[in-house]
Amino acid sequence: MTRRRPLTRWLIALVILxxxxxxxxxFAPYDPLEQDRQRPYLPPMRIHIVxxxxxxxxxxxxxxxxxxxxxxxxxxxxxxxxxxxxxxxRGPRYRLLGFLPCRLHLFGAxxxxxxxxxxxxxxxxxxSRILYGGQVSLLAGLLGAGLTLLLGSLVGTTAGYCGGxxxxxxxxxxxxxxxLPWLYLLFALRAFLPLAVSPLEAFLLVVVVTGTxxxxxxxxxxxxxxxxxxxxxxxxAARGFGASNVYLLRRHILPETTSVxxxxxxxxxxxFVLAEMTLSFLGLGVPEPVPSWGNLLANLQQYSxxxxxxxxxxPALTIVPFFLAxxxxxxxxxxxxxxxxxxxxxxxxxx
Amino acid sequence: xxxxLRRMLHAVFLLFGVSILTFLFSTLAPGNYFDEMRLNPQxxxxxxxxxxAQYQLDRPLPVRYARWVNSVAxxxxxxxxxxxxxxxxxxxxxARNTLLLTLTATLIAWAxxxxxxxxxxxxxxxxxxxxxxxxxxxxxxxxxxxxxxGLLIMAVRSGWFPTGGMVSVGFExxxxxxxxxDIATHMTLPxxxxxxxxxxxxxRHVRAAVAEVLDAPFLRAAAGHxxxxxxLLYRYALRDAANPLISLLGFSLGTLVSxxxxxxxxxSWPGLGPLLLEAILARDLYVVIGGVLLSTIFLVGGNxxxxxxxxxxxxxxxxxxxxx
Amino acid sequence: xxxxxxxxxxxxxxxxxxxxxSREFLAALDGVSLSIQTAxxxxxxxxxxxxxxxxxxxxxxxERPTSGSMWFDGRDVAALGEKQQRAVRxxxxxxxxxxxxxxxxxxxxxxxxxxxxxxxxxxxKQTRSKRACALLERVGISAKKAGSxxxxxxGGQRQxxxxxxxxxxxxxxxxxxxALSALDCSVQAQIANLLLELQASLRLTYLFITHDFxxxxxxxxxxxxxxxxxxxxxGAAEKxxxxxxxxxxxxxxxxxxxxxxxxxxxxGL
Numbered sequence: 001m002t003r004r005r006p007l008t009r010w011l012i013a014l015v016i017l018x019x020x021x022x023x024x025x026x027f028a029p030y031d032p033l034e035q036d037r038q039r040p041y042l043p044p045m046r047i048h049i050v051x052x053x054x055x056x057x058x059x060x061x062x063x064x065x066x067x068x069x070x071x072x073x074x075x076x077x078x079x080x081x082x083x084x085x086x087x088x089x090r091g092p093r094y095r096l097l098g099f100l101p102c103r104l105h106l107f108g109a110x111x112x113x114x115x116x117x118x119x120x121x122x123x124x125x126x127x128s129r130i131l132y133g134g135q136v137s138l139l140a141g142l143l144g145a146g147l148t149l150l151l152g153s154l155v156g157t158t159a160g161y162c163g164g165x166x167x168x169x170x171x172x173x174x175x176x177x178x179x180l181p182w183l184y185l186l187f188a189l190r191a192f193l194p195l196a197v198s199p200l201e202a203f204l205l206v207v208v209v210t211g212t213x214x215x216x217x218x219x220x221x222x223x224x225x226x227x228x229x230x231x232x233x234x235x236x237a238a239r240g241f242g243a244s245n246v247y248l249l250r251r252h253i254l255p256e257t258t259s260v261x262x263x264x265x266x267x268x269x270x271x272f273v274l275a276e277m278t279l280s281f282l283g284l285g286v287p288e289p290v291p292s293w294g295n296l297l298a299n300l301q302q303y304s305x306x307x308x309x310x311x312x313x314x315p316a317l318t319i320v321p322f323f324l325a326x327x328x329x330x331x332x333x334x335x336x337x338x339x340x341x342x343x344x345x346x347x348x349x350x351x
Numbered sequence: 352x353x354x355x356l357r358r359m360l361h362a363v364f365l366l367f368g369v370s371i372l373t374f375l376f377s378t379l380a381p382g383n384y385f386d387e388m389r390l391n392p393q394x395x396x397x398x399x400x401x402x403x404a405q406y407q408l409d410r411p412l413p414v415r416y417a418r419w420v421n422s423v424a425x426x427x428x429x430x431x432x433x434x435x436x437x438x439x440x441x442x443x444x445x446a447r448n449t450l451l452l453t454l455t456a457t458l459i460a461w462a463x464x465x466x467x468x469x470x471x472x473x474x475x476x477x478x479x480x481x482x483x484x485x486x487x488x489x490x491x492x493x494x495x496x497x498x499x500x501g502l503l504i505m506a507v508r509s510g511w512f513p514t515g516g517m518v519s520v521g522f523e524x525x526x527x528x529x530x531x532x533d534i535a536t537h538m539t540l541p542x543x544x545x546x547x548x549x550x551x552x553x554x555r556h557v558r559a560a561v562a563e564v565l566d567a568p569f570l571r572a573a574a575g576h577x578x579x580x581x582x583l584l585y586r587y588a589l590r591d592a593a594n595p596l597i598s599l600l601g602f603s604l605g606t607l608v609s610x611x612x613x614x615x616x617x618x619s620w621p622g623l624g625p626l627l628l629e630a631i632l633a634r635d636l637y638v639v640i641g642g643v644l645l646s647t648i649f650l651v652g653g654n655x656x657x658x659x660x661x662x663x664x665x666x667x668x669x670x671x672x673x674x675x
Numbered sequence: 676x677x678x679x680x681x682x683x684x685x686x687x688x689x690x691x692x693x694x695x696x697s698r699e700f701l702a703a704l705d706g707v708s709l710s711i712q713t714a715x716x717x718x719x720x721x722x723x724x725x726x727x728x729x730x731x732x733x734x735x736x737x738e739r740p741t742s743g744s745m746w747f748d749g750r751d752v753a754a755l756g757e758k759q760q761r762a763v764r765x766x767x768x769x770x771x772x773x774x775x776x777x778x779x780x781x782x783x784x785x786x787x788x789x790x791x792x793x794x795x796x797x798x799x800k801q802t803r804s805k806r807a808c809a810l811l812e813r814v815g816i817s818a819k820k821a822g823s824x825x826x827x828x829x830g831g832q833r834q835x836x837x838x839x840x841x842x843x844x845x846x847x848x849x850x851x852x853x854a855l856s857a858l859d860c861s862v863q864a865q866i867a868n869l870l871l872e873l874q875a876s877l878r879l880t881y882l883f884i885t886h887d888f889x890x891x892x893x894x895x896x897x898x899x900x901x902x903x904x905x906x907x908x909x910g911a912a913e914k915x916x917x918x919x920x921x922x923x924x925x926x927x928x929x930x931x932x933x934x935x936x937x938x939x940x941x942x943g944l
Contacts, residue, residue, distance in 0.1 A: 172368075176369055176372055177372075179368075179369055180369055180650075181608075181610075181643075181646045184609050184612070185643065187612075187628070187631055188376065188642075188643050189376055191630070191639050195632070232779075233776040234776070234779045236732075236737055236777075237777055238794065239764075240737055240764050240769050241790065241844065242761045242762070242794055242795055252779055255781060270494075274494045277494075278496055281496065282616065282628055283632065284632075297500065300500055300503075306514070307507050310504060313500060316496065316497040316501070320492055320493060320497065323492045324492045327492055
């Protein structure tokens with residue numbers, strides 16, 4: 001099955017990436033809401049193994065930052081205090097995968113804070129916020145894509161299987177939705193719903209809105225598959241055995257749609273994650289203080305942040321490996337998902 | 352002729368359908384729209400009262416829709432509460448700025464994509480094609496939000512490009528040539544962002560369309576006749592690959608208005624994008640509906656234009672259409 | 676012997692052309708009448724487009740004829756409602772031309788053959804498997820291959836699989852719609868012999884649809900020739916081959932390739 005190898009590679013990559021985000025509590029040294037107002041906008045700390053005196057340390061360490069003389073927002077390294085990096089430390093409480101209470105973190109420090117990726121305006125650790133923010137954004141993307149695929153399947157199957165006026169009507173509505181520019185419709189829909197809501201409500205709104213906008217293209221694809229499978233002789237044969245519609249759909253027709261649905265999933269999930277990011281970036285999505293990749297980038301809209309605090313851009317880069325993995329998966333699926341055809345074997349064996 | 356009429360009718364129906372759909376969505380808003388507006392300090396209470404009376408926003412939906420259609424027919428497209436003026440002219444000014452950006456970007460993108468795609472298709476599987484595939488794959492992976500922000504940061508830190516807006520302070524006092532230069536420098540970053548985000552898909556599609564055609568027997572026969580390679584590529588292959596490319600062009604034209612929303616907001620370009628966003632945050636209903644309608648008009652219009660072009664370019668479609 | 680199937684004046688019209696005002700009809704079946712005696716074979720010969728497959732679908736109760744009557748085992752099946760037809764369908768089974776199309780490539784051989792039993796909810800799981808294996812053996816497929824998928828079989832074996840599946844519900848009438856046309860010549864002969872053998876031991880009635888006169892001659896007791904949705908000639912196989920009356924029959928016969936020294940063809944061919 002040499003066609004499977006790239007597919008499994010991308011799947012493994014995705015599982016690892018999602019796994020890290022799912023176990024954000026473990027990989028993040030601090031709670032994402034924990035503030036440190038004394039030290040806003042700290043730049044990323046540099047890892048050292050050789051100290052000022054030239055001594056080599058086995059354990060990597062950091063220098064804390066202190067305010068530069070005469071400045072009130074410029075930090076520099078304080079080479080007197082070393083903060084050694086410890087692994088598998090006990091830190092703030094969190095719930096692993098949402099339910100297991102835990103205190104173990106991958107790394108941390110005893111006598112100071114380690115901000116690997118710097119901190120934001122309230123002194124919150126960026127690395128932690130990025131990891132936890134990933135949970136929100138990825139979940140929004142997955143749920144939204146799931147909703148769209150579900151809606152699309154329902155509509156596509158009904159249109160393709162029932163045919164007639166139902167098909168006509170549904171496809172006309174799909175055409176309407178396809179004629180609308182996706183992003184504009186998303187914004188417009190979001191606009192008509194209440195703006196000042198709690199983070200959970202905002203999250204659900206984002207999922208529902210993104211989920212109900214993009215159903216038209218999957219619906220068309222599913223309809224195409226259903227139409228072609230409906231005419232296959234094995235469906236006719238099953239009907240000849242007295243099969244009911246439900247049986248035909250369950251046993252023969254819907255399994256054929258899985259390949260087109262999985263390819264669509266690989267294409268849609270990153271788009272939906274991006275949609276959540278865009279909405280949150282513009283203030284229409286998940287609000288503060290809950291982190292999401294989108295609202296982590298929101299303060300980049302201020303000129304001062306753009307100029308002085310370049311590390312606030314880093315959350316934007318975290319989505320790139322995810323996009324890459326999903327794109328690779330989509331390509332691999334498209335190559336793998338030729339319909340499971342019976343290749344013509346030459347009749348050389350006596351039958 | 353009948354074919355054209357049918358497509359046009361189809362497009363018009365689509366537009367009506369979309370506007371009805373958008374109006375229906377607006378009824379999703381729980382609670383009274385005007386309650387939220389009353390809380391908004393930007394809008395004077397007298398305006399609220401007078402608008403309420405004037406537009407009879409407590410009237411049933413079909414009536415409101417009919418009045419709005421009437422207003423569209425007069426070029427007004429409803430009334431903006433935040434700007435206190437008809438929506439139409441408001442959209443028009445912003446749309447001009449958006450189109451300036453997107454038309455430039457689309458032209459550049461296509462001018463680059465065609466030769467690059469043809470080159471890739473002509474050298475299928477060899478080094479230039481593989482290098483190009485690699486580059487497009489890398490660029491595809493970068494979402495436009497990330498790209499726009501990245502470019503902005505680069506601009507800010509290097510100081511080479513202005514970091515927002517369309518014109519500098521003191522624009523009015525510049526000479527015409529300098530005015531052009533000023534707009535051009537402001538335009539550079541947004542256009543670069545738009546071109547980079549559009550180019551990979553375009554190149555891929557051109558490559559796919561041309562590669563499929565290059566395989567055709569008739570081309571091999573033409574080569575056997577001794578026709579030089581470049582003429583083969585441009586005059587023969589491109590013609591046959593035109594169909595999917597024309598549809599793609601239609602799509603490119605269709606997204607002229609809507610595709611640049613994010614870039615405009617990030618780079619503070621005064622186009623439709625920021626206007627729409629403001630309207631959303633200010634709950635300015637008719638501006639939002641107007642914006643959606645305008646971008647739909649472009650989308651539908653782009654497809655219709657593509658249909659027209661296809662009719663002109665492909666004699667097969669002409670005969671099929673004529674047979675109806 | 677009695678008549679198992681008696682078709683009278685069957686009509687099937689399809690509506691083509693959706694332009695306003697005009698409604699064009701395509702008559703796939705234009706008044707077809709034929710009958711088959713129990714445990715015999717009627718071959719239906721005709722060119723592509725003559726309506727053979729439509730007739731097959733109508734007889735199998737998978738399509739509703741526009742008008743006409745169809746008596747199967749003493750009942751007018753064409754007049755029955757959907758539910759009642761579902762009860763009749765198991766007794767009339769169809770074997771299609773292309774096993775690549777008629778077998779779901781995601782299922783194993785055992786699942787394919789057992790499917791009719793599952794749909795009809797007969798027996799428990801164990802008995803079903805046993806019966807399915809028995810059917811596989813009956814058509815000449817080793818039970819060891821019961822877990823293989825269709826693409827692991829050759830063309831002839833797949834057609835055997837299709838036949839085994841058709842036999843699962845113990846039908847009285849088997850409609851073979853060009854069932855041998857997609858196979859190699861030598862394989863055709865083997866499957867044909869299997870069919871004859873099954874007919875003898877299970878007292879099956881066959882409606883054998885083909886465009887190949889030679890095969891029809893080999894398998895059939897009676898031959899009906901179909902042209903443009905009508906039966907133009909009907910009679911005992913030997914007689915029809917020796918002295919064809921209708922123009923269409925003569926054309927079809929003339930088109931049959933002749934081989935010197937061919938074994939199974941009756942004289943005159």
